[in-house]
Amino acid sequence: MDLNDAPEELAFRDSVRAWLRDNLPEELSDRALGYDDYTREDLLRWHRILARQGWIAPSWPKEWGGTDWSPVQRYIFEEECGYAGAPPLIPFGLAMCGPVLIRFGTPAQKQRFLPRIYNGDDFWCQGYSEPGSGSDLASLKTRAVRDGDHYVVTGQKTWTTLAHFADWIFCLVRTGAADEKKQEGISFLLVDMKSPGITVRPLELMDGGREVNEVFFDAVRVPVDQRVHDEGAGWTVAKFLLGHERMNTARIGTSRRELERLKALATRQAKDGRPLIEDARFRDKLTRLEAELTALSITNLRFLDQLRGGRPPGPEISMLKIRGTEIQQRLTELAMLAEGPLAATSGLARHYCNFRKTSIYAGSNEIQRNIIAKLALGL
Numbered sequence: 001m002d003l004n005d006a007p008e009e010l011a012f013r014d015s016v017r018a019w020l021r022d023n024l025p026e027e028l029s030d031r032a033l034g035y036d037d038y039t040r041e042d043l044l045r046w047h048r049i050l051a052r053q054g055w056i057a058p059s060w061p062k063e064w065g066g067t068d069w070s071p072v073q074r075y076i077f078e079e080e081c082g083y084a085g086a087p088p089l090i091p092f093g094l095a096m097c098g099p100v101l102i103r104f105g106t107p108a109q110k111q112r113f114l115p116r117i118y119n120g121d122d123f124w125c126q127g128y129s130e131p132g133s134g135s136d137l138a139s140l141k142t143r144a145v146r147d148g149d150h151y152v153v154t155g156q157k158t159w160t161t162l163a164h165f166a167d168w169i170f171c172l173v174r175t176g177a178a179d180e181k182k183q184e185g186i187s188f189l190l191v192d193m194k195s196p197g198i199t200v201r202p203l204e205l206m207d208g209g210r211e212v213n214e215v216f217f218d219a220v221r222v223p224v225d226q227r228v229h230d231e232g233a234g235w236t237v238a239k240f241l242l243g244h245e246r247m248n249t250a251r252i253g254t255s256r257r258e259l260e261r262l263k264a265l266a267t268r269q270a271k272d273g274r275p276l277i278e279d280a281r282f283r284d285k286l287t288r289l290e291a292e293l294t295a296l297s298i299t300n301l302r303f304l305d306q307l308r309g310g311r312p313p314g315p316e317i318s319m320l321k322i323r324g325t326e327i328q329q330r331l332t333e334l335a336m337l338a339e340g341p342l343a344a345t346s347g348l349a350r351h352y353c354n355f356r357k358t359s360i361y362a363g364s365n366e367i368q369r370n371i372i373a374k375l376a377l378g379l
């Protein structure tokens with residue numbers, strides 16, 4: 001196993017870094033923690049800069065604008081963007097609906113939606129979770145009843161990230177009979193957020209930010225040609241999409257950047273007349289975290305080496321989600337510790353609160369552990 005960048009990968013890293021230096025607008029580059037730090041326009045602006053460069057959807061097939069990069073190049077690109085403090089790319093169109101359409105969409109659906117996702121013309125959100133149906137997603141109750149060439153959708157989604165920015169939502173809905181096995185009778189629909197009968201209500205979070213919403217559907221009419229894959233085949237689509245979602249949660253480059261900021265903060269802050277970074281207990285915590293981040297990055301490289309050899313990672317990919325999010329949370333905890341009471345006013349406390357979400361979304365870390373136990377370890 002070779003964990004080092006090959007010479008051509010090093011050259012690629014340098015070229016990405018140089019491009020980011022020249023093209024990442026300074027006013028967008030230092031807010032890289034949560035969605036709430038950006039307006040819809042900020043997020044779309046960065047999206048469109050990358051689209052113009054041809055780098056917005058590296059993993060898509062070339063005919064739809066993909067870059068043909070190797071998995072290692074894709075990782076290097078993501079790592080460098082995170083390290084440069086680039087705004088997050090909203091995954092719902094690019095990393096979720098796009099791959100679903102590429103895999104299961106009809107030619108007409110691909111033609112209609114993919115270029116608009118690519119160019120940042122449409123903002124998407126994800127309508128999976130419902131009250132009482134998060135970890136147990138297959139128990140979802142939002143119902144779609146066929147009426148001629150439409151479905152009539154009634155129900156509620158919740159925790160819908162950035163629904164207040166979105167033009168479109170992709171939804172899992174129940175189209176089958178009530179007595180079916182719960183994974184059966186689910187369908188995957190694309191719904192225009194401007195459809196009559198949709199109401200978006202914000203959920204107030206403890207950090208005071210506006211990020212997630214409830215979305216209500218009251219007899220919303222959705223054309224049948226906006227169903228992806230067969231009626232009743234939604235669970236197959238759902239599982240495919242969740243696999244993609246988990247590949248994107250480690251955020252190693254962003255954590256590296258946050259670690260450096262933490263070190264700089266601990267160098268500025270004083271404790272007992274000396275810089276905090278010289279305090280043995282603080283240094284111990286910091287060093288452990290750095291070691292864990294290095295270990296995570298090596299684990300990630302092991303997966304990439306596997307991919308380089310043509311073997312896609314299996315359920316053990318959940319390790320990246322668990323460890324990556326634990327490290328992101330730990331970084332916010334240490335930053336709070338370093339800044340002390342000032343954290344309440346500097347914004348750090350808000351990030352600390354906001355980052356509790358990382359171990360819950362994209363399948364909670366407990367659920368990821370269950371996946372590893374059952375599917376990777378066979379327990």
Ligand SMILES: Cc1cc2nc3c(=O)[nH]c(=O)nc-3n(C[C@H](O)[C@H](O)[C@H](O)COP(=O)(O)OP(=O)(O)OC[C@H]3O[C@@H](n4cnc5c(N)ncnc54)[C@H](O)[C@@H]3O)c2cc1C
Nearest residue numbers: 126127128129133134135159160161357360361362364366
């Ligand atoms: C900030 C944020 C953004 C989100 N964005 C979206 C979005 O855009 N679209 C969307 O569809 N969803 C979104 N979600 C929802 C997210 O996917 C769910 O919150 C998550 O799946 C957990 O479901 P739940 O909240 O219903 O909790 P529950 O499933 O009720 O779980 C509660 C607790 O019990 C644990 N638990 C549950 N079942 C088991 C089990 N079998 N074994 C061990 N422990 C278990 C969980 O780990 C958790 O700690 C978001 C959530 C958050 C917090």
